Amino acid sequence: MSTTLSIRLDSEVKAKLEALAKSSRRSKSFLAAEAIASYVKAEAWQLAEIHAGIKELDAGKGVEHAKVNKWLQSWGKKNERKSPQ
Numbered sequence: 001m002s003t004t005l006s007i008r009l010d011s012e013v014k015a016k017l018e019a020l021a022k023s024s025r026r027s028k029s030f031l032a033a034e035a036i037a038s039y040v041k042a043e044a045w046q047l048a049e050i051h052a053g054i055k056e057l058d059a060g061k062g063v064e065h066a067k068v069n070k071w072l073q074s075w076g077k078k079n080e081r082k083s084p085q
Helices: 011-024 028-058 065-073
Strands: none
Touching (some): 011 028
16 A cells, blocks of 8 residues: 655756656656665664664673774784674
8 A cells, every 4th residue: 555745855856866767767756665665674774773782782781892992903913803792
């Protein structure tokens, strides 16, 4: 099921969308819906990961900054450290 959404676009973005729609033989609505769906999916994933990370930190499952920093500083060196736990 789909529904209608009206949005305002910068005239330059609208012109580029029209050109893209023409060259891809897709409608502007199709391309806009695909772009919005992709954005929503990515943002939902990112926010879920942030919230999961905050829960881990609240549960004391974080790694101290100093330990991570030492690990990162060792990258590419002869005695590269294992990732801190």
